[in-house]
Amino acid sequence: MxxxxxxxxxxxxxxxxxxxxxxxxxxxxxxxxxxxxxxxxxxxxxxxxxxxxxxxxxxxxxxxxxxxxxxxxxxxxxxxxxxxxxxxxxxxxxxxxxxxxxxxxxxxxxxxxxxxxxxxxxxAGTAIGAFGLTEPTAGSDPGAMQTFAKRDGSDWILNGAKRWIGLASVAKLAIIWAMTDDGVRGFVVPTDSPGFVATPIKQKLSMRASIQCDITLTDLRLPESAMLPNAKGLRGPFECLNEARYGIIWGAMGAARDSYLTALAYSQERLQFGKPLSGYQLTQEKLVNMALEINKGTLLALQLGRLKDAGTLQPYQISVGKLNNCREAIAICREARAMLGGNGVTLDYSPLRHANNLESVRTYEGTDEVHTLILGNHITGVPAFR
The missing domain is CATH 1.10.540.10 (Acyl-CoA dehydrogenase/oxidase, N-terminal domain)
Incomplete structure (x- = not known):
């Protein structure tokens, strides 16, 4: 086909x-x-x-x-x-x-x-992991994190809070990033440790078939062996975030493609004024615009993937993909929803669900604003984050 x-x-x-x-x-x-x-x-x-x-x-x-x-x-x-x-x-x-x-x-x-x-x-899926970086008051600026790990003999004592942490309530371990007297460090934290509490965030309008949690850490004691030895400073979590951002570049195009194909099929079946919606010029223009952006976004993802496999992908290039593909995908999903009329606000059709989810995807692993500033810094040589 x-x-x-x-x-x-x-x-x-x-x-x-x-x-x-x-x-x-x-x-x-x-x-x-x-x-x-x-x-x-x-x-x-x-x-x-x-x-x-x-x-x-x-x-x-x-x-x-x-x-x-x-x-x-x-x-x-x-x-x-x-x-x-x-x-x-x-x-x-x-x-x-x-x-x-x-x-x-x-x-x-x-x-x-x-x-x-x-x-x-x-x-093997027998142990689920979480990644605790974002805090209630530190999202785009993780350097301002307040979670702190202090020495106690050969152990570490962690106190703090994390927010919007995926899978934390079902995880067997969590990677927790904390400030220390020596800068940001990462720890492997078994979630059954005394002092670790994960509470799912309820009443979400996005990512409803997913788990995001608040985490509280209260006098949580860890041995020296829990520290990630090779992660020092924010470079540690950022290298992981870039892996996740790369997957988003592709994933957003999947949501866009499904919404486009749903709108296309609907327009071919739905009759208005005696002929299918697909027979109207305005409908065809919308479908063409969607398809063009999906093709461009998929090519962008593929190019970045080839660079990544060659070992030459740069962080700012990941920002190109994350910013562009999330921005275009959410516009496509919203347009597809509109083409479905009133039926588009039900869960019988996918575009509004995708659009709602993409509100989260567009926000996590760096907002549009953060990736814009990363690219602005690359283009001009002038950092404008503050």
């Missing part, structure tokens, strides 16, 4: 292995996620039962090598993220938090003992 979202033969730029993986994940989304996502979203539940299936498909830490991880390419990871987010942003976010944030923190910055203990469990 002709893919009406690929106008310029992007598929010809993919290898047979990449296409095969994409189709495997797409089939999983079509059979396991799409028939159920409206109910999960309405009920505001994350379907824990799909975690073993995701692990079996090799979606957890899929771009990491060794320690039981799948060892796939960055492009393959991106394609998987795109297909998952065509199902729902919240389910792609699970894979991102687990693999790009929590597992990457251990993989990039952990000791050999930490890697050996945790990464195989996390790749």
């Amino acid at each position: 002709t893919d009406m979202s690929d106008l310029i033969g992007i598929e010809s730029l993919l290898s047979p292995e990449e296409i095969s993986l994409r189709e495997t994940v797409r089939s999983f989304v079509d059979t396991e996620i799409k028939p159920n996502i409206a109910q999960w979203y309405d009920d505001a539940v994350f379907p824990m039962e799909i975690v073993p299936q995701m692990a079996e498909l090799g979606l957890l830490g899929m771009h990491l090598k060794g320690y039981g991880c799948p060892g796939k390419s960055s492009v393959e990871y991106g394609l998987a993220a795109m297909e998952l987010e065509a199902g729902d942003s919240g389910l792609r976010t699970f894979v991102s938090v687990q693999g790009s944030l929590a597992m990457s923190a251990i993989y990039k910055h952990g000791s050999e003992e930490q890697k050996t203990e945790w990464l195989p469990q996390m790749a």
